[in-house]
Amino acid sequence: MSVPTGPRIITSRFDVADGHTYAGYVRTGGYASLRKAVSSMTPQQVHDEVKAAEIQGRGGAGFPAGTKWGFLPAGVHPRYLVINGDESEPGTYKDRLLMERDPHQLIEGIVIACYALNAAQAFLYVRGEMAHAQERLAQALNDAYANNMVGKNICGSNFSVDITLTWGAGAYIVGEETALIESLEGERGMPRLKPPFFPAVKGLYMQPTIVNNVETLANVPYIVGRGGGDFKAIGAPTSTGMRMFAVSGHVNTPGVFEVPNGVTTFRMLFEAPEYCGGIRNGGSIKAFIPGGASAMWFFPEHLDMALDKPTVDKAGSMLGSGAIVAMDQTTDMVAACWRIVRFFARESCGKCTPCREGTTWLERVLKRILDGHGRPEDIDLLFEVSESISPGIAWPPRQTTICPLGPSAVSPIASAVRRFRHEFEHYIEHGRPIDGVESPFATHLASHA
Amino acid sequence: MSRLTDERVATAREIIGRFPRKKSALIPLLHLAQEQDGYVAQDAMVHIAELLELAPAEVYGTASFYEMFKFHPVGKYCINICTNISCQLVGAWNLLHHAEERLGIKSGGTTDDGMFTIEDVECIAACTEAPALQVNYRYRYKVTPESFDALITELESGKLTDEVPPHGTLASVRQTTTQAWSNRGVQEQAQVDAR
């Protein structure tokens, strides 16, 4: 991972060698915001700063955190904060870094948030496969407890909070907030229908619960330290602050970058030397995914669009989890489409009929096309099945399902088939990709034949 | 194979104590079982059911939802090769193919000596370092056929024992702070009232 120079908020300690330790964290200004909050601010004042910052959630949906916190019904206790560290959206790579490299920043954000929410307990749910992040967080929590930054009477105040570190065991859907809650309750991670189960009102153990993404909370110490206004001054008026983007795929120097919201463009991320330095081998971009595998794809004409939530939403996609995947002109679009659909088919929780049956069906049809057994009617069939999962096939999706996972499987189909229909037709007719495009598993398939 | 050892039962009780409801400890306890045997044994699930006052079917129902839990022995080293989009774009399938040839097994299989299992997995959050893999959930970035072979040699020779514990062991550091969970709601309310 390369880190560009320039002002950074949450990645500022990434190049401090001991930034992840308690000593390193405190030496670089850590826990000052927490001290400030519990000693000189009321919970309401803390909440007001987060509201003023207008920070949008970084987990995917981009809902303003301050507003969400306001949904907790007054006087209902116990209430919980749940931290979503399940990062599994293909292309997404940022929460893991925040947990591994600056665990105390997250812990500080959690404790401040609990203070604002009047919650006495938080559950930090980390993706199961992230062993190193779990270790770093466990160590940081033990140290933070030892130094009275978590636990009883924090920093000598009358505020107490506990953080329970726990982790999953491999299921993408558990990143969805209600599925995460089910998983935390020891259940199969199957989402709950919203309504009636809005977590802020009926969440963990049917008590009021706020679910926030790791990156969202990692920003909280800065917001409280500098004030919501300062934070809001960074980025675009409609998308405040800095945000982390992971740029992967066919670029020269893939990496994770913290950039101000809105001020830059996708083109800049791909082309500027301090970021990705252009498309590999001097090639050109054929398509890119702006916000994780669930998002509708963008094409060269979108390169100059600002990295700003409303702008990207309006263009029919989303910034989602800040995952940008670049595909150059050699990309096999049928294979790319299939791979993403296969992901959703494998990760469907199985609760909703359209998602459970539909995503698998889509995957089978695409695989058949890839294997050279496509039929001309398959292209219409792909759209018909998609229509049964996501009526209207657009983003944000209308859905016949509980959660957006099923409809997400439709995004790559809608994107790739609409734009590159000839590549699908070519596969159906000739059983191989069009000229100039490389099948990603030429050798792999040969060995299975 | 086996029920949890006494020592692990003690750890289990500590973990259970951190949650307001026992069942919440289910996934952590399944990890504990997997750490003990390298997979989640049937007897271990029965034992966990006892500890959490559940029916074994509930334990298995939850456990089988999650990909990391194995119900049969797997290799000492489980090598998960990501083939999702970012990795596919830069050669993940070739890497998987190479791995299969090198170890003489197909994805999902285990070598006869019980050393290695290979799996083709979904995105592991290392997309900018593609193609990426995990061996027992420890990362390897920008893996080439050569670096893959080197990894196998190192694992075989035992050079990586410290860095890569046997399959089942996740975090080598645990949270040790204990928390008592009675009347949290009342305490919270009191704190709110006091302010």
Next chain:
Amino acid sequence: MTDTAAPKTTVSLTVDGRAVEAKPGELLITACEQSGSFVPHFCYHPRMSPVGMCRQCIVEVDGPRGKSLVVSCMTPVAEGQVVSTTSEPAKRAQEGVLELLLANHPLDCPVCDKGGECPLQDQAFSHGPGESRYVEEKRHYEKPIPISDLVFLDRERCILCDRCTRFAGEVAGDPLISFTSRGNNTQVMTFPDEPFSSYFSGNTVQICPVGALTASAYRFKARPWDLEQVESTCTSCSVGCRTVVQSSRDELVRYQGVDIESVNWGWLCDRGRFNFESVNSKNRVHAPLMRKDGALAETTWSNALDAAGRILRTVLNDKGPDAVGIIGGARGTNEDAFAWAKLADTLGIAARDAQLGDGLPAEVFALPQATIAETCASPTVILLAPDVKEELPVLYLRLRDAAEKRTTRIIEVSPYATGLSKYAWKSVRHDPGDQPRIVGELLATPEIAEQLSRGAVTVVMGRGNLAESPEFTLLATGAVLTAVPTARVLPVVRRGNVRGAVTAGMTPQRPDADTNAILSAAAAGKVECLVLVGADPVSDVPDADLVRRAFASVKHVIAVDTFITESARHAEVLLPASAYGEKVGTTTNCEGRVSDVAQKITTAGTARPDWMIAAELALELGGDLGISSFGELHDAMTTSVAAFVPAAEAKAVRREGVVVAHPTPVRITAAPRSAAPRLTHQFRLHVARVMYDRAVSTSESPSLAPLAREAAVHMNSVDAQRLGAREGADVRLAANGSAVVLPLKVDDAVSRGVVFVPFNQHGSDIRQLIRHDVPVTDVVVEVI
């Protein structure tokens, strides 16, 4: 809105263009259906919490934020909603879901039990897209696998609606089946080596919307279009669940639960559901039998009635009416019992009893009564009863539900942990015979007193221990009724129609004329003729020694039964009786609810209903009961028995039935008193029934018979250790001059100092140790 405006108690919405009023909080699917718009659905079931899983019930709602597709099974009604169940988008979605549900479905309808009555099949016709475009390979699983002794699972047919799994966890409290794996591999499974051995497993077969779950007792027996059916009431126990009795080619093939609000909510227990097999048993008595050369041989009805009449006439003439005792009546209808009571009245026979020394004095029905619904709505329920899960299984479901909803607190006082203990707010153990003292202590604690002040208190009372006099439970109940004068009781009695038989007059007409007294008199040579009306005292009366002596001395036994039971073996004349499903009538459940039982099939052989046999015997004996048809009998009963007057209208006893009250309420006035404590080296014996035993309805049902266990003595692990007895070791139990040897089962559900032996299982007979006139049974236990 002004202060004076009455708050609106309904929600107004529009469904498919019609104005609809719904209850606040009601689900759209209910409102739609009540307004006449059927919404296709699979996962939704009105008696379970909605999960919104199948997505079939999608409708289009026009609300404040525009039109949207919602699942009607999880969306509550809202004021002003405009709902369309058939708009283009709604229909497109419904068709889409159906096509997807069918994608992996094997479509083996021609060989599927459900074919012809399958919601998936029906809705595929009515709401489906017509043709499947799915050409990929379907999911494959091993074809039906047994998941219990009674139920098979075909995972290829399963549409993953979560009904069976929800039922198991949420309704039955037996989460032994669960979804496993994920996504397209999701399947319903048990834990390896841990079958779905729930007492309620058959309900999952009934609510499965496809043929994924099938019952071994019904598989391939009939096709839905060959089925005939009639509504009835189950009489397997005194809960009286509403059922549908189905037959094919004049043979019973299936019972299904019917949802009535007051009793069973659609559920049945497996014993009640599957014991129809016993009606079809080859071992049924098809013709009258008479003893000839020491063996029972077939004869004609006129010979048999003639012989029975002769015996009775001789004994009555020679020794008078006190030399005859009639035992039974609880397995038949109210009308059966009434006819027999009338016959006894005509002949002056006072010694008659529908209970078998294992029940409660009839006065419990005269205590202030609570219905099942009232019980489950009480903030406090005090359980002084047998293990309800074992004996009145569907009442267990209702009580469990009330406890789980946290609307009812159960206080249980029992010698061992029962099925309800883990749902009880307080579960207190006591030594047999010590219940009055323990209840007294409980009532004196401030916490309990506070709880009892929170509204209605109901005592669920029954004969928990067959090795203990019923007086202790009666006294304990009396203590509660004294402390809480508004408290009421729900008497949970053994056998389907005890309450009806007692109400109809099959109850002792003098204080010393109950079953134990009749048997004692028989043993003493005073009773010369025993008439058994569907009763098997040799198997059922707790005091086995008394029965043995009685049957050794009595001169004549006349039996009316469906099988040659242990008792019927002693008969001189055995008159074959019609069984359940072979006769009409009414029955009375434990709460006094009278409802109808229906005839569905022709009776076995020449068997006749009990009432007809009574009427014929009366004629033999020169009397006339004045009844020649069932209608006349029913009318006579509902006019002459005060309690049955409300049940006069035949219509009134259908479906929910009518609750009849005892006309003359009584109070328990005796002061609470416990048995003397046991000696420290002894154990106090607790004997109770469990769901499956050697009762004929179980042992003659091939599906259920294997479920009866081997007899064993259950003992707390601490006691077992102290005795040095290991699991399975033979132990000798001695009391009252008798002894039996049984294998040991270590069981911490039993409290210390108590040994529990399930009643009527295969193996040594614990009843050898029980004496009806010894209030508690203290045993010496030795390992051999």
